[in-house]
Amino acid sequence: MLKVSVIIPAYNAMHYLPKTVSSVLQQTFTNFEILIINDGSSDNIQEWVLNLTDKRVKLISQQNQGVSVARNIGISQAQGEYIAFLDSDDLWNATKLEKQVRCLDHNPTIGLVHTWMAVIDEQGKPTGKVMKSKTEGSVWKQLVEKNTVACSSVMVRRLCFQKLGGFSPRQNEYPVDVEDWEMWIRIAAHYPFTVIKEPLISYRQHISNTSTNWQSLNKAYRIVIEKAFQTASPELLYLKNRSYGHANLRLAWKCLQNRDRDYKQALNFRQQALIHYPQLRYSWEYIRLSLAIVALQLFGVNTYTQVLKLIYKLRRHLSSLGKESFIYSRLKIK
Template sequence: MLKVSVIIPAYNAMQYLPETVSSVFQQTFTNFEILIINDGSSDNIQEWVLNLTDKRVKLISQQNQGVSVARNTGISQAQGEYIAFVDADDLWDATKLEKQVSFLDNNPTIGLVHSWMAVIDEQGKPTGRIMASDTEGSAWKQLVEKNTVACSSVMVRRLCFQTVEGFSPRQNEYPVDVEDWEMWIRIAAHYPFAVIKEPLIFYRQHISNTSKNWQSLEKAYRIVIEKAFHTAPPELLYLKNRSYGYANLRLAWKCLQNRDRDYKQALNFRQQALIHYPQLRYCWEYIRLSLAVMALQLFGANIYTKVLKLIYTLRRHLSSLGKESFIYSWIKIK
């Protein structure tokens, strides 16, 4: 019986897709299929797949309908007992499938297992940053506050999608890719989560990541939060302000991560975060955000960017020496 279906949505993704697929081929666990969903690409993806000799790869082409529909297409065609997602620019550690399959096999009540995430740059070099998550067990309360589950780290039992159905199509609801957050919330309402506390995926951070568009993200976050709490019991409604607080904190970071380094808009979102959830002023990400805004105000965008590059270089060096500190506060950058 086929164990794992690996689903890779691809839209004009040939810059990174071969490296992503290679990282799947290098898995120590080999009982899998790869479903590449060509979401209306205009590049040479069809020719490239035809030249692959590994028969585990299947290309499914459709008109461009967005990443959610592409993932749903993959789910509908999947033959594996478990489903794993990976974005077309991310990479996997060679042991990812082996460790997650073993975990699900030995823990039949768990619906979804994810992992920590290491951040790489556009060239695939480690930045030294580890995005850690402790979301496990009955995870609904954790997930409605903020998304702490990276899509490329996830392995889900296929039967979960029979319960919660598929991802919400972007064209109907979401202007950017936050459909995964909404999906994890729905799964968490029915199944326990688990996390493997080591980085098994490598998230590629580059300026074209769609989630850097804070204007679209603001609308998308609001849709997800309102939908999540629409049917929530009254005793859990206190979490809604926390959710908006964390969402505004993330939006503030997105303003700084955009090309224009809009610290004035970041200040507005930071203020909104405190209005919704005043306790955020004591968390490390709020403090780090405030320091970043101060640096931009004092030195300007050019010097700020150069200092960031220096910090990344130092962090990469410390990481290579095994001296990096794990960052437990999660600010999702995708």
């Protein structure tokens, strides 16, 4: 029986897709299929897939309907017992599938397993940043506050989708950033999660191409949060303000990550975050955001961008030193 179906939605993704697929084909675990969902692309994706020699790779084409519909098409065609999602520009560590399959095989009550993730830049260089999630066990409360589960890190039992349905197809309401969040919340209401505490994926961080992206994201966050609390018991409603607080912090960061580096709008979202959840002012995320806003105000966009590059370079160096120290500490010197 086929064990894993890997679903990769792709829309004009050929700039990164070959490396992404290669990272799957190099997995130490081999009992899988790759379903690439061509979401109305105008590039040469069909010719490229036809030239691949590995028959585990299959192409399913549809008119452009958004990533949710693409993932749902993949789920409906999947033959695997487990389903793993991968964005077309992200990369997997070679042991990712092996470790997740082992985890689900040995823990039959777990519905979803995810991993930590390393952040890379647009060129694929490590930024030195690793996102370390602690989201495991009964995680509904954690997830409604904020999404700490990266889509490209996830492996889910197919029966979860058979029971709960797929991703929301309302792509006009849910931008790519949040439709997975809504899905994880639904799964968390019925199944425990677990996390492999290793960065087994590389998430490619892009600067947004549109200065108004935060507007659709703001709308989408509200839809997800309101939906999540529609049936919540009264004793859990205190989490709603926390959820809006974290969402506004995320929106503030989105403003800084746009090409416009709109720190004035970021200030507005930061203020809204504190109105909803005042304790956020003591969080490291809030402090980092405040420092970034001050840096933009003082130095301007160009200098701020150069400073970020220097920070990434320093972080890569420190990360490399940390790995070398880790390896050295385990050497048996005779």
